Amino acid sequence: MRMKSGAWALTIGGMLLTVVVSAQESTPPPAPGAAPAPRDVQLLDEVPNYAEILAHQWQSGVPHDVVQAQDSDENYGRLGAAPLQATSLEECVALALHNNTDLQIQRLGPVAATAQVRSAYAVFDPKIFADISRQRRVTQAEGISPFLGTSATQLSLFNDDLMGDVGVRKTLLSGGVVSLAWTNDRNIANPSVLNQLNPQFSTSLGLSLNQPLLRDFGWQYSLLVVEVSQDLEQAAYHQYQATIANLISAVERAYWTLVLTIKNVQVQEQGLAAAQELLRQNEGKFNVGALPHTAVLEAKSEVARRESNLIRARNNRDIARDNLRALLNARGHETPSLLMVDPHDQPIVVPYDPDLDRSLRTGLERRPELVAARLDVHSHGLQRKVAENQLLPRVNFVGALGVNGLSGTAAPVQPTPFAVPNPQAVGGFGRSLEFLPDGRYYNYTVGATIEVPLDNAQAKADYAKANISLDQSRLSLQKLEESITLEIKTAVSNLQSDLKSVEATRIARELEEENIRNQKARYDVGLATTKDLLDYLDRLTQAQFLEVQALTAYNSDLAEMRRVEGTLLSARNVLIERVTPETAPWWASF
Numbered sequence: 001m002r003m004k005s006g007a008w009a010l011t012i013g014g015m016l017l018t019v020v021v022s023a024q025e026s027t028p029p030p031a032p033g034a035a036p037a038p039r040d041v042q043l044l045d046e047v048p049n050y051a052e053i054l055a056h057q058w059q060s061g062v063p064h065d066v067v068q069a070q071d072s073d074e075n076y077g078r079l080g081a082a083p084l085q086a087t088s089l090e091e092c093v094a095l096a097l098h099n100n101t102d103l104q105i106q107r108l109g110p111v112a113a114t115a116q117v118r119s120a121y122a123v124f125d126p127k128i129f130a131d132i133s134r135q136r137r138v139t140q141a142e143g144i145s146p147f148l149g150t151s152a153t154q155l156s157l158f159n160d161d162l163m164g165d166v167g168v169r170k171t172l173l174s175g176g177v178v179s180l181a182w183t184n185d186r187n188i189a190n191p192s193v194l195n196q197l198n199p200q201f202s203t204s205l206g207l208s209l210n211q212p213l214l215r216d217f218g219w220q221y222s223l224l225v226v227e228v229s230q231d232l233e234q235a236a237y238h239q240y241q242a243t244i245a246n247l248i249s250a251v252e253r254a255y256w257t258l259v260l261t262i263k264n265v266q267v268q269e270q271g272l273a274a275a276q277e278l279l280r281q282n283e284g285k286f287n288v289g290a291l292p293h294t295a296v297l298e299a300k301s302e303v304a305r306r307e308s309n310l311i312r313a314r315n316n317r318d319i320a321r322d323n324l325r326a327l328l329n330a331r332g333h334e335t336p337s338l339l340m341v342d343p344h345d346q347p348i349v350v351p352y353d354p355d356l357d358r359s360l361r362t363g364l365e366r367r368p369e370l371v372a373a374r375l376d377v378h379s380h381g382l383q384r385k386v387a388e389n390q391l392l393p394r395v396n397f398v399g400a401l402g403v404n405g406l407s408g409t410a411a412p413v414q415p416t417p418f419a420v421p422n423p424q425a426v427g428g429f430g431r432s433l434e435f436l437p438d439g440r441y442y443n444y445t446v447g448a449t450i451e452v453p454l455d456n457a458q459a460k461a462d463y464a465k466a467n468i469s470l471d472q473s474r475l476s477l478q479k480l481e482e483s484i485t486l487e488i489k490t491a492v493s494n495l496q497s498d499l500k501s502v503e504a505t506r507i508a509r510e511l512e513e514e515n516i517r518n519q520k521a522r523y524d525v526g527l528a529t530t531k532d533l534l535d536y537l538d539r540l541t542q543a544q545f546l547e548v549q550a551l552t553a554y555n556s557d558l559a560e561m562r563r564v565e566g567t568l569l570s571a572r573n574v575l576i577e578r579v580t581p582e583t584a585p586w587w588a589s590f
Contacts, residue, residue, distance in 0.1 A: 197408025206402025
Protein backbone atom coordinates (compact mmCIF):
# COMPACT_ATOMS: atom_id res chain seq x y z
CA MET A 1 0.00 0.00 0.00
CA ARG A 2 1.12 3.57 -0.59
CA MET A 3 2.26 5.70 2.31
CA LYS A 4 3.04 9.40 2.02
CA SER A 5 6.03 11.00 3.64
CA GLY A 6 5.19 11.91 7.19
CA ALA A 7 5.45 10.78 10.78
CA TRP A 8 3.86 8.19 12.98
CA ALA A 9 3.94 8.22 16.75
CA LEU A 10 4.14 5.33 19.17
CA THR A 11 3.87 5.79 22.91
CA ILE A 12 6.30 3.51 24.74
CA GLY A 13 6.09 3.33 28.53
CA GLY A 14 6.54 6.84 29.87
CA MET A 15 7.95 7.98 26.56
CA LEU A 16 6.78 9.10 23.14
CA LEU A 17 8.67 7.53 20.26
CA THR A 18 8.24 9.57 17.08
CA VAL A 19 9.65 8.21 13.84
CA VAL A 20 9.64 10.40 10.75
CA VAL A 21 9.31 8.22 7.67
CA SER A 22 9.79 9.16 4.04
CA ALA A 23 8.52 6.11 2.24
CA GLN A 24 7.47 4.84 -1.18
CA GLU A 25 5.64 1.65 -0.44
CA SER A 26 5.38 -0.26 2.77
CA THR A 27 3.43 -2.06 5.41
CA PRO A 28 3.20 0.89 7.80
CA PRO A 29 2.87 0.97 11.55
CA PRO A 30 -0.40 2.21 13.08
CA ALA A 31 -1.89 5.37 11.64
CA PRO A 32 -0.89 8.70 13.23
CA GLY A 33 -2.66 9.30 16.50
CA ALA A 34 -4.32 5.89 16.45
CA ALA A 35 -1.93 4.00 18.69
CA PRO A 36 -3.63 2.70 21.84
CA ALA A 37 -1.98 2.68 25.22
CA PRO A 38 0.82 0.11 24.94
CA ARG A 39 1.13 -2.96 27.09
CA ASP A 40 4.02 -1.58 29.15
CA VAL A 41 1.93 1.40 30.33
CA GLN A 42 -0.70 -1.07 31.43
CA LEU A 43 1.96 -3.08 33.27
CA LEU A 44 2.98 0.03 35.19
CA ASP A 45 -0.53 0.98 36.29
CA GLU A 46 -2.42 -2.31 36.14
CA VAL A 47 -2.99 -3.54 39.68
CA PRO A 48 -5.54 -6.26 40.48
CA ASN A 49 -8.28 -5.53 42.99
CA TYR A 50 -8.71 -7.49 46.21
CA ALA A 51 -11.24 -9.89 44.69
CA GLU A 52 -8.89 -10.78 41.81
CA ILE A 53 -5.97 -11.23 44.18
CA LEU A 54 -7.92 -13.58 46.41
CA ALA A 55 -9.16 -15.53 43.40
CA HIS A 56 -5.58 -15.96 42.15
CA GLN A 57 -4.29 -16.98 45.56
CA TRP A 58 -6.85 -19.75 45.90
CA GLN A 59 -6.17 -21.12 42.43
CA SER A 60 -3.48 -23.69 41.82
CA GLY A 61 -0.67 -22.98 39.36
CA VAL A 62 -0.27 -19.69 37.50
CA PRO A 63 -2.98 -17.36 36.16
CA HIS A 64 -4.71 -18.21 32.88
CA ASP A 65 -2.97 -15.52 30.83
CA VAL A 66 0.45 -16.99 31.72
CA VAL A 67 -0.67 -20.46 30.63
CA GLN A 68 -1.91 -19.03 27.33
CA ALA A 69 1.48 -17.40 26.70
CA GLN A 70 3.30 -20.65 27.49
CA ASP A 71 1.11 -22.68 25.13
CA SER A 72 1.08 -20.16 22.27
CA ASP A 73 2.54 -21.31 18.95
CA GLU A 74 1.61 -18.29 16.83
CA ASN A 75 5.27 -17.42 16.16
CA TYR A 76 6.17 -20.82 14.75
CA GLY A 77 6.78 -20.78 11.02
CA ARG A 78 7.08 -17.01 10.86
CA LEU A 79 10.03 -17.25 8.45
CA GLY A 80 7.95 -19.13 5.90
CA ALA A 81 7.62 -18.09 2.27
CA ALA A 82 5.70 -14.92 1.42
CA PRO A 83 5.44 -12.57 -1.57
CA LEU A 84 8.32 -10.15 -2.06
CA GLN A 85 7.53 -6.55 -1.23
CA ALA A 86 9.64 -3.58 -2.26
CA THR A 87 10.71 -1.82 0.94
CA SER A 88 12.94 1.18 1.52
CA LEU A 89 15.54 1.48 4.25
CA GLU A 90 13.48 4.11 6.09
CA GLU A 91 10.48 1.80 6.11
CA CYS A 92 12.62 -1.05 7.44
CA VAL A 93 13.81 1.16 10.28
CA ALA A 94 10.24 2.18 11.12
CA LEU A 95 8.98 -1.41 11.02
CA ALA A 96 11.82 -2.60 13.27
CA LEU A 97 11.15 0.12 15.84
CA HIS A 98 7.50 -0.86 15.89
CA ASN A 99 7.80 -4.66 15.85
CA ASN A 100 11.25 -5.82 16.98
CA THR A 101 10.78 -8.18 19.93
CA ASP A 102 14.14 -7.44 21.54
CA LEU A 103 13.31 -3.73 21.54
CA GLN A 104 9.95 -4.47 23.13
CA ILE A 105 11.82 -6.33 25.87
CA GLN A 106 14.34 -3.54 26.36
CA ARG A 107 11.73 -0.79 26.54
CA LEU A 108 10.37 -2.41 29.70
CA GLY A 109 13.61 -1.38 31.44
CA PRO A 110 12.62 2.29 31.84
CA VAL A 111 9.14 1.18 32.91
CA ALA A 112 10.62 -1.03 35.63
CA ALA A 113 12.88 1.85 36.70
CA THR A 114 9.83 4.12 36.95
CA ALA A 115 8.19 1.53 39.17
CA GLN A 116 11.34 1.59 41.33
CA VAL A 117 10.99 5.38 41.72
CA ARG A 118 7.43 4.88 42.88
CA SER A 119 8.68 2.28 45.32
CA ALA A 120 11.25 4.71 46.70
CA TYR A 121 8.57 7.36 47.24
CA ALA A 122 6.38 4.78 48.99
CA VAL A 123 8.32 5.27 52.24
CA PHE A 124 6.54 8.63 52.60
CA ASP A 125 3.13 7.11 51.96
CA PRO A 126 0.83 7.82 54.95
CA LYS A 127 -0.48 4.61 56.51
CA ILE A 128 -3.80 4.25 58.27
CA PHE A 129 -3.77 1.64 60.98
CA ALA A 130 -6.49 0.20 63.18
CA ASP A 131 -6.88 -2.70 65.56
CA ILE A 132 -9.67 -4.09 67.67
CA SER A 133 -9.48 -6.81 70.28
CA ARG A 134 -11.45 -8.23 73.15
CA GLN A 135 -9.95 -9.94 76.18
CA ARG A 136 -11.91 -11.62 78.97
CA ARG A 137 -10.39 -13.26 82.03
CA VAL A 138 -12.04 -15.09 84.96
CA THR A 139 -9.89 -16.12 87.94
CA GLN A 140 -10.42 -17.35 91.50
CA ALA A 141 -10.46 -14.67 94.17
CA GLU A 142 -7.79 -14.75 96.86
CA GLY A 143 -10.25 -13.64 99.50
CA ILE A 144 -13.59 -12.09 100.27
CA SER A 145 -13.47 -8.28 100.36
CA PRO A 146 -15.77 -5.45 99.33
CA PHE A 147 -12.72 -3.70 97.97
CA LEU A 148 -12.31 -6.58 95.44
CA GLY A 149 -15.99 -6.95 94.72
CA THR A 150 -16.17 -10.49 96.11
CA SER A 151 -18.58 -11.97 98.61
CA ALA A 152 -19.47 -15.30 100.12
CA THR A 153 -21.58 -16.05 97.06
CA GLN A 154 -19.16 -14.60 94.47
CA LEU A 155 -15.65 -16.10 94.80
CA SER A 156 -14.31 -15.26 91.30
CA LEU A 157 -12.90 -12.21 89.62
CA PHE A 158 -13.57 -11.37 86.02
CA ASN A 159 -12.25 -8.69 83.67
CA ASP A 160 -13.57 -7.96 80.18
CA ASP A 161 -11.64 -5.52 77.96
CA LEU A 162 -12.80 -4.33 74.52
CA MET A 163 -10.09 -2.21 72.85
CA GLY A 164 -10.21 -0.35 69.55
CA ASP A 165 -7.55 1.96 68.12
CA VAL A 166 -7.28 3.89 64.85
CA GLY A 167 -4.67 6.30 63.60
CA VAL A 168 -2.38 7.47 60.83
CA ARG A 169 1.40 7.21 60.62
CA LYS A 170 3.86 8.89 58.24
CA THR A 171 7.59 9.15 57.63
CA LEU A 172 8.72 12.77 57.27
CA LEU A 173 11.38 14.20 54.98
CA SER A 174 13.49 14.67 58.11
CA GLY A 175 13.49 10.90 58.63
CA GLY A 176 11.23 11.11 61.64
CA VAL A 177 8.05 9.10 62.07
CA VAL A 178 4.98 11.00 63.23
CA SER A 179 1.85 9.22 64.41
CA LEU A 180 -1.62 10.39 65.36
CA ALA A 181 -3.61 7.75 67.26
CA TRP A 182 -7.04 7.58 68.85
CA THR A 183 -7.29 4.77 71.44
CA ASN A 184 -10.40 3.48 73.19
CA ASP A 185 -11.04 0.93 75.92
CA ARG A 186 -14.19 -0.42 77.49
CA ASN A 187 -13.60 -2.35 80.72
CA ILE A 188 -16.12 -4.43 82.67
CA ALA A 189 -14.99 -5.97 85.96
CA ASN A 190 -16.34 -6.95 89.37
CA PRO A 191 -18.09 -3.92 90.89
CA SER A 192 -16.17 -2.93 94.02
CA VAL A 193 -15.42 -0.07 96.30
CA LEU A 194 -12.29 0.60 94.27
CA ASN A 195 -14.07 0.13 90.95
CA GLN A 196 -16.80 2.73 91.10
CA LEU A 197 -17.36 2.94 87.30
CA ASN A 198 -18.53 -0.26 85.67
CA PRO A 199 -18.46 -0.48 82.68
CA GLN A 200 -15.64 2.02 82.42
CA PHE A 201 -14.78 3.89 79.18
CA SER A 202 -11.38 5.46 78.59
CA THR A 203 -10.20 7.22 75.45
CA SER A 204 -7.18 9.23 74.36
CA LEU A 205 -6.01 11.21 71.37
CA GLY A 206 -2.27 11.62 71.01
CA LEU A 207 0.46 12.79 68.66
CA SER A 208 3.91 11.16 68.84
CA LEU A 209 7.21 11.73 67.07
CA ASN A 210 10.37 9.63 66.79
CA GLN A 211 12.98 11.84 65.16
CA PRO A 212 16.54 10.61 64.37
CA LEU A 213 19.22 13.16 65.20
CA LEU A 214 22.36 11.39 63.91
CA ARG A 215 21.89 8.12 62.02
CA ASP A 216 19.11 8.32 59.41
CA PHE A 217 19.15 12.11 59.62
CA GLY A 218 20.63 14.77 57.37
CA TRP A 219 19.77 17.39 54.80
CA GLN A 220 17.11 15.56 52.72
CA TYR A 221 18.68 12.26 53.76
CA SER A 222 15.34 10.49 53.33
CA LEU A 223 15.29 11.50 49.66
CA LEU A 224 18.64 9.89 48.86
CA VAL A 225 17.05 6.56 48.01
CA VAL A 226 14.59 8.39 45.76
CA GLU A 227 17.47 10.18 44.03
CA VAL A 228 19.23 6.86 43.47
CA SER A 229 16.06 5.46 41.89
CA GLN A 230 15.68 8.57 39.72
CA ASP A 231 19.27 8.16 38.52
CA LEU A 232 18.53 4.55 37.65
CA GLU A 233 15.38 5.64 35.83
CA GLN A 234 17.31 8.18 33.77
CA ALA A 235 20.08 5.65 33.10
CA ALA A 236 17.50 3.10 31.90
CA TYR A 237 16.06 5.73 29.58
CA HIS A 238 19.48 6.44 28.03
CA GLN A 239 20.27 2.73 27.79
CA TYR A 240 17.01 2.37 25.91
CA GLN A 241 18.17 5.11 23.54
CA ALA A 242 21.36 3.13 22.98
CA THR A 243 19.33 0.00 22.29
CA ILE A 244 17.32 1.85 19.64
CA ALA A 245 20.51 3.13 18.03
CA ASN A 246 21.99 -0.38 18.03
CA LEU A 247 18.82 -1.74 16.42
CA ILE A 248 18.81 0.91 13.69
CA SER A 249 22.48 0.22 12.97
CA ALA A 250 21.78 -3.52 12.81
CA VAL A 251 18.84 -2.96 10.43
CA GLU A 252 20.98 -0.81 8.14
CA ARG A 253 23.78 -3.41 8.09
CA ALA A 254 21.28 -6.20 7.42
CA TYR A 255 19.60 -4.16 4.66
CA TRP A 256 22.83 -3.43 2.82
CA THR A 257 24.03 -6.99 3.33
CA LEU A 258 20.86 -8.18 1.59
CA VAL A 259 21.45 -5.70 -1.23
CA LEU A 260 24.98 -7.03 -1.63
CA THR A 261 23.94 -10.70 -1.63
CA ILE A 262 21.25 -9.99 -4.24
CA LYS A 263 23.89 -8.30 -6.42
CA ASN A 264 26.17 -11.30 -5.89
CA VAL A 265 23.40 -13.63 -7.11
CA GLN A 266 23.04 -11.48 -10.22
CA VAL A 267 26.79 -11.62 -10.82
CA GLN A 268 26.85 -15.39 -10.40
CA GLU A 269 23.85 -15.80 -12.73
CA GLN A 270 25.58 -13.69 -15.39
CA GLY A 271 28.78 -15.68 -14.94
CA LEU A 272 26.87 -18.96 -15.26
CA ALA A 273 25.13 -17.72 -18.40
CA ALA A 274 28.51 -16.78 -19.90
CA ALA A 275 29.97 -20.20 -19.03
CA GLN A 276 26.95 -21.95 -20.55
CA GLU A 277 27.33 -19.86 -23.71
CA LEU A 278 31.00 -20.82 -23.93
CA LEU A 279 30.10 -24.51 -23.46
CA ARG A 280 27.53 -24.26 -26.25
CA GLN A 281 30.09 -22.73 -28.60
CA ASN A 282 32.80 -25.27 -27.72
CA GLU A 283 30.42 -28.19 -28.24
CA GLY A 284 29.49 -26.81 -31.67
CA LYS A 285 33.11 -26.38 -32.66
CA PHE A 286 33.96 -29.85 -31.33
CA ASN A 287 31.17 -31.35 -33.40
CA VAL A 288 32.68 -29.86 -36.59
CA GLY A 289 36.23 -30.81 -35.52
CA ALA A 290 37.43 -27.27 -34.82
CA LEU A 291 38.23 -27.91 -31.12
CA PRO A 292 39.49 -30.91 -29.13
CA HIS A 293 37.28 -32.67 -26.55
CA THR A 294 39.37 -31.24 -23.70
CA ALA A 295 37.98 -27.78 -24.51
CA VAL A 296 34.46 -29.13 -23.97
CA LEU A 297 35.46 -30.72 -20.66
CA GLU A 298 37.03 -27.45 -19.48
CA ALA A 299 33.85 -25.56 -20.36
CA LYS A 300 31.71 -28.15 -18.51
CA SER A 301 33.96 -27.84 -15.47
CA GLU A 302 33.56 -24.07 -15.54
CA VAL A 303 29.75 -24.41 -15.74
CA ALA A 304 29.75 -26.77 -12.73
CA ARG A 305 31.95 -24.38 -10.73
CA ARG A 306 29.70 -21.43 -11.48
CA GLU A 307 26.56 -23.44 -10.62
CA SER A 308 28.13 -24.20 -7.24
CA ASN A 309 28.92 -20.51 -6.72
CA LEU A 310 25.36 -19.59 -7.65
CA ILE A 311 23.92 -22.09 -5.14
CA ARG A 312 26.04 -20.60 -2.34
CA ALA A 313 25.16 -17.06 -3.43
CA ARG A 314 21.43 -17.80 -3.35
CA ASN A 315 21.75 -19.44 0.06
CA ASN A 316 23.62 -16.39 1.40
CA ARG A 317 20.89 -14.15 -0.05
CA ASP A 318 18.14 -16.18 1.64
CA ILE A 319 20.00 -16.09 4.97
CA ALA A 320 20.55 -12.33 4.68
CA ARG A 321 16.85 -11.80 3.89
CA ASP A 322 15.77 -13.93 6.86
CA ASN A 323 18.14 -12.01 9.15
CA LEU A 324 16.55 -8.74 8.07
CA ARG A 325 13.04 -10.21 8.36
CA ALA A 326 13.80 -11.35 11.92
CA LEU A 327 14.99 -7.86 12.87
CA LEU A 328 11.88 -6.19 11.42
CA ASN A 329 9.52 -8.86 12.82
CA ALA A 330 6.70 -7.40 10.67
CA ARG A 331 3.90 -9.54 9.28
CA GLY A 332 3.30 -9.51 5.55
CA HIS A 333 -0.03 -8.85 3.81
CA GLU A 334 -2.66 -11.44 4.79
CA THR A 335 -0.06 -14.02 5.80
CA PRO A 336 1.28 -15.25 9.15
CA SER A 337 4.81 -15.16 7.74
CA LEU A 338 7.11 -12.20 8.18
CA LEU A 339 7.44 -9.59 5.48
CA MET A 340 9.69 -10.67 2.58
CA VAL A 341 11.80 -7.58 1.99
CA ASP A 342 12.83 -6.72 -1.55
CA PRO A 343 15.25 -3.79 -1.08
CA HIS A 344 14.00 -0.71 -2.85
CA ASP A 345 17.01 1.53 -2.18
CA GLN A 346 20.37 1.26 -3.86
CA PRO A 347 23.62 2.24 -2.12
CA ILE A 348 24.96 5.69 -2.85
CA VAL A 349 27.64 7.91 -1.37
CA VAL A 350 25.89 10.10 1.20
CA PRO A 351 28.05 13.21 1.71
CA TYR A 352 29.89 12.94 5.02
CA ASP A 353 33.23 14.39 5.99
CA PRO A 354 34.99 12.10 8.50
CA ASP A 355 36.65 14.19 11.20
CA LEU A 356 38.20 12.34 14.14
CA ASP A 357 38.39 15.29 16.54
CA ARG A 358 34.83 16.37 15.84
CA SER A 359 33.50 12.81 16.17
CA LEU A 360 35.34 12.32 19.47
CA ARG A 361 33.86 15.50 20.91
CA THR A 362 30.40 14.58 19.69
CA GLY A 363 30.62 10.97 20.88
CA LEU A 364 31.88 11.81 24.37
CA GLU A 365 29.03 14.30 24.70
CA ARG A 366 26.09 12.51 23.07
CA ARG A 367 26.57 8.77 23.44
CA PRO A 368 23.62 7.63 25.60
CA GLU A 369 25.72 4.85 27.14
CA LEU A 370 28.11 7.48 28.52
CA VAL A 371 25.24 9.52 29.95
CA ALA A 372 23.92 6.36 31.62
CA ALA A 373 27.40 5.51 32.97
CA ARG A 374 27.81 8.99 34.47
CA LEU A 375 24.41 8.65 36.13
CA ASP A 376 25.57 5.30 37.48
CA VAL A 377 28.61 6.96 39.08
CA HIS A 378 26.36 9.62 40.61
CA SER A 379 23.94 7.03 42.00
CA HIS A 380 26.81 5.04 43.54
CA GLY A 381 28.04 8.27 45.14
CA LEU A 382 24.61 8.73 46.70
CA GLN A 383 24.60 5.12 47.89
CA ARG A 384 27.96 5.68 49.57
CA LYS A 385 26.48 8.74 51.25
CA VAL A 386 23.68 6.54 52.61
CA ALA A 387 26.21 3.99 53.87
CA GLU A 388 28.33 6.76 55.40
CA ASN A 389 25.36 7.96 57.43
CA GLN A 390 24.94 4.49 58.92
CA LEU A 391 28.38 4.78 60.55
CA LEU A 392 26.93 7.27 63.04
CA PRO A 393 25.48 6.19 66.40
CA ARG A 394 21.71 6.20 66.69
CA VAL A 395 20.34 9.11 68.74
CA ASN A 396 16.60 9.66 68.47
CA PHE A 397 14.36 12.28 70.01
CA VAL A 398 11.07 10.82 71.20
CA GLY A 399 8.09 12.88 72.20
CA ALA A 400 4.37 12.52 72.60
CA LEU A 401 1.48 14.79 73.53
CA GLY A 402 -2.12 13.79 74.05
CA VAL A 403 -5.41 14.31 75.82
CA ASN A 404 -7.57 11.70 77.51
CA GLY A 405 -11.03 11.15 78.89
CA LEU A 406 -12.76 8.76 81.32
CA SER A 407 -16.39 7.85 81.93
CA GLY A 408 -18.57 5.01 83.01
CA THR A 409 -21.70 3.82 84.77
CA ALA A 410 -21.81 4.07 88.56
CA ALA A 411 -21.14 0.63 90.01
CA PRO A 412 -23.91 -0.98 92.10
CA VAL A 413 -21.95 -0.91 95.34
CA GLN A 414 -22.62 0.73 98.68
CA PRO A 415 -20.88 4.15 98.76
CA THR A 416 -18.32 4.53 101.53
CA PRO A 417 -16.43 7.46 102.95
CA PHE A 418 -13.34 6.06 101.23
CA ALA A 419 -14.62 6.09 97.61
CA VAL A 420 -17.61 7.43 95.70
CA PRO A 421 -18.12 7.69 91.91
CA ASN A 422 -16.81 10.88 90.28
CA PRO A 423 -20.00 12.70 89.27
CA GLN A 424 -18.21 14.35 86.32
CA ALA A 425 -17.26 10.96 84.88
CA VAL A 426 -20.63 9.29 85.22
CA GLY A 427 -22.02 8.69 81.75
CA GLY A 428 -21.63 6.61 78.61
CA PHE A 429 -18.83 6.46 76.02
CA GLY A 430 -19.81 9.87 74.67
CA ARG A 431 -19.07 11.44 78.06
CA SER A 432 -15.42 10.31 77.83
CA LEU A 433 -15.15 11.94 74.38
CA GLU A 434 -16.33 15.24 75.82
CA PHE A 435 -13.16 15.47 77.91
CA LEU A 436 -10.80 15.30 74.89
CA PRO A 437 -11.21 18.91 73.70
CA ASP A 438 -11.42 20.09 77.30
CA GLY A 439 -7.66 20.13 77.65
CA ARG A 440 -7.53 19.68 81.41
CA TYR A 441 -6.58 16.02 81.19
CA TYR A 442 -3.43 15.44 79.18
CA ASN A 443 -0.19 13.53 79.00
CA TYR A 444 3.18 14.18 77.40
CA THR A 445 6.49 12.41 76.97
CA VAL A 446 9.89 13.88 76.17
CA GLY A 447 13.04 11.83 75.93
CA ALA A 448 15.84 10.39 73.84
CA THR A 449 17.10 6.95 72.85
CA ILE A 450 20.76 6.24 72.25
CA GLU A 451 22.28 3.20 70.55
CA VAL A 452 26.04 2.92 69.98
CA PRO A 453 27.34 -0.34 68.44
CA LEU A 454 30.66 -1.23 70.02
CA ASP A 455 32.30 -2.21 66.72
CA ASN A 456 29.68 -1.21 64.14
CA ALA A 457 31.06 -3.92 61.85
CA GLN A 458 27.93 -4.14 59.67
CA ALA A 459 27.88 -0.42 58.89
CA LYS A 460 31.63 -0.41 58.20
CA ALA A 461 31.29 -3.37 55.85
CA ASP A 462 28.38 -1.73 54.03
CA TYR A 463 30.39 1.48 53.63
CA ALA A 464 33.36 -0.46 52.26
CA LYS A 465 31.11 -2.21 49.74
CA ALA A 466 29.54 1.10 48.69
CA ASN A 467 33.00 2.65 48.32
CA ILE A 468 34.19 -0.28 46.20
CA SER A 469 31.08 -0.10 44.03
CA LEU A 470 31.71 3.62 43.49
CA ASP A 471 35.28 2.95 42.36
CA GLN A 472 34.05 0.17 40.08
CA SER A 473 31.51 2.50 38.48
CA ARG A 474 34.21 5.13 37.95
CA LEU A 475 36.49 2.59 36.30
CA SER A 476 33.60 1.29 34.20
CA LEU A 477 32.98 4.85 33.00
CA GLN A 478 36.66 5.21 32.17
CA LYS A 479 36.64 1.88 30.32
CA LEU A 480 33.54 2.91 28.37
CA GLU A 481 35.19 6.20 27.37
CA GLU A 482 38.23 4.25 26.17
CA SER A 483 36.05 1.81 24.22
CA ILE A 484 34.06 4.62 22.62
CA THR A 485 37.26 6.40 21.65
CA LEU A 486 38.48 3.21 19.96
CA GLU A 487 35.11 2.67 18.25
CA ILE A 488 35.14 6.21 16.88
CA LYS A 489 38.76 5.93 15.71
CA THR A 490 37.96 2.64 13.96
CA ALA A 491 34.76 4.00 12.42
CA VAL A 492 36.54 7.08 11.05
CA SER A 493 39.31 4.91 9.58
CA ASN A 494 36.78 2.54 8.01
CA LEU A 495 34.81 5.41 6.52
CA GLN A 496 37.91 7.03 5.06
CA SER A 497 38.97 3.68 3.61
CA ASP A 498 35.48 3.10 2.22
CA LEU A 499 35.50 6.44 0.41
CA LYS A 500 38.78 5.56 -1.26
CA SER A 501 37.49 2.08 -2.09
CA VAL A 502 34.31 3.50 -3.64
CA GLU A 503 36.38 5.80 -5.84
CA ALA A 504 38.80 3.02 -6.84
CA THR A 505 36.03 0.54 -7.71
CA ARG A 506 34.19 3.22 -9.68
CA ILE A 507 37.27 3.83 -11.78
CA ALA A 508 37.79 0.07 -12.21
CA ARG A 509 34.18 -0.36 -13.35
CA GLU A 510 34.47 2.50 -15.84
CA LEU A 511 37.69 1.00 -17.24
CA GLU A 512 36.03 -2.40 -17.63
CA GLU A 513 33.16 -0.74 -19.47
CA GLU A 514 35.71 0.86 -21.82
CA ASN A 515 37.39 -2.53 -22.29
CA ILE A 516 34.05 -4.11 -23.22
CA ARG A 517 33.45 -1.44 -25.84
CA ASN A 518 36.92 -2.04 -27.28
CA GLN A 519 36.51 -5.82 -27.29
CA LYS A 520 33.15 -5.55 -29.03
CA ALA A 521 34.80 -3.43 -31.73
CA ARG A 522 37.58 -6.02 -32.12
CA TYR A 523 35.04 -8.87 -32.14
CA ASP A 524 33.09 -7.16 -34.93
CA VAL A 525 36.19 -7.17 -37.18
CA GLY A 526 37.29 -10.69 -36.15
CA LEU A 527 40.24 -9.68 -33.95
CA ALA A 528 38.72 -11.14 -30.75
CA THR A 529 37.08 -14.46 -30.00
CA THR A 530 33.82 -15.13 -28.24
CA LYS A 531 35.75 -16.38 -25.23
CA ASP A 532 37.65 -13.09 -25.07
CA LEU A 533 34.39 -11.17 -25.10
CA LEU A 534 32.86 -13.44 -22.41
CA ASP A 535 35.94 -13.03 -20.21
CA TYR A 536 35.68 -9.26 -20.39
CA LEU A 537 31.97 -9.42 -19.66
CA ASP A 538 32.79 -11.53 -16.60
CA ARG A 539 35.37 -8.99 -15.49
CA LEU A 540 32.82 -6.17 -15.93
CA THR A 541 30.20 -7.92 -13.77
CA GLN A 542 32.83 -8.54 -11.11
CA ALA A 543 33.86 -4.88 -11.23
CA GLN A 544 30.21 -3.85 -10.89
CA PHE A 545 29.82 -6.19 -7.91
CA LEU A 546 32.95 -4.81 -6.24
CA GLU A 547 31.62 -1.28 -6.66
CA VAL A 548 28.32 -2.26 -5.05
CA GLN A 549 30.28 -4.01 -2.31
CA ALA A 550 32.27 -0.84 -1.62
CA LEU A 551 29.08 1.27 -1.62
CA THR A 552 27.22 -1.07 0.75
CA ALA A 553 30.26 -1.18 3.04
CA TYR A 554 30.31 2.63 3.04
CA ASN A 555 26.61 2.88 3.90
CA SER A 556 26.92 0.25 6.67
CA ASP A 557 30.01 1.94 8.10
CA LEU A 558 28.31 5.34 7.87
CA ALA A 559 25.48 4.02 10.07
CA GLU A 560 28.09 2.65 12.48
CA MET A 561 29.90 6.01 12.43
CA ARG A 562 26.72 7.81 13.41
CA ARG A 563 25.98 5.22 16.07
CA VAL A 564 29.36 5.47 17.77
CA GLU A 565 29.26 9.27 17.82
CA GLY A 566 25.67 9.30 19.08
CA THR A 567 23.98 10.99 16.10
CA LEU A 568 22.22 8.03 14.47
CA LEU A 569 18.81 8.74 16.02
CA SER A 570 18.79 12.34 14.82
CA ALA A 571 20.09 11.26 11.39
CA ARG A 572 17.16 8.85 11.10
CA ASN A 573 14.67 11.39 12.55
CA VAL A 574 13.92 9.30 15.61
CA LEU A 575 12.84 11.37 18.60
CA ILE A 576 12.23 9.95 22.07
CA GLU A 577 10.50 12.32 24.44
CA ARG A 578 9.57 11.83 28.08
CA VAL A 579 5.89 12.69 28.19
CA THR A 580 4.94 11.31 31.61
CA PRO A 581 7.91 11.71 33.95
CA GLU A 582 7.32 10.27 37.39
CA THR A 583 6.52 13.13 39.74
CA ALA A 584 6.65 13.17 43.51
CA PRO A 585 3.31 12.45 45.21
CA TRP A 586 1.95 15.16 47.46
CA TRP A 587 2.76 13.21 50.63
CA ALA A 588 6.47 13.26 49.71
CA SER A 589 6.60 17.05 50.04
CA PHE A 590 6.76 17.11 53.84
